[in-house]
Amino acid sequence: MTPDNDTHPASIEYLVLRDGRAIEIVHLGEGREAPGAPSSARDAEIACAAADLAHCAACGSTLVQPVEWEEEGPRHWRLELRCPNCEARGTVVVEDAVVDRYDLALEQAAAALARQLHDIVQLGIEDEVRSLSVALETGLLVPEDF
């Protein structure tokens, strides 16, 4: 669940809290862009950092999900992440913009899942109607069965 530092210029700071937990703070290099630099570079950086949150460094899954969200100061969030594939867990602290993008990606993924569920249910209903129709047409089901 460690952001890949080779694909974008973000820097990562590792801290160990008093309770012994280790956290990562992802800095996106704010202010390192040249004045007048296109915001698309910053957007790409944010998108890359958000995508990294969904990537599991342990098993390569891209389905890492947050199990806890908590504000960490005025501009950061602390996320407890869990990989559903290998059960790896980790804590990261990221900027608001990254969390916003990650939240959007999670919402889009949830909407895609809901659409797939709808399609599967619809296919199941259509299959049941087809089976019932065949049963009625072939006399396997008669009104007395009801």
Ligand SMILES: [Zn+2]
């Ligand atoms: Zn994993």
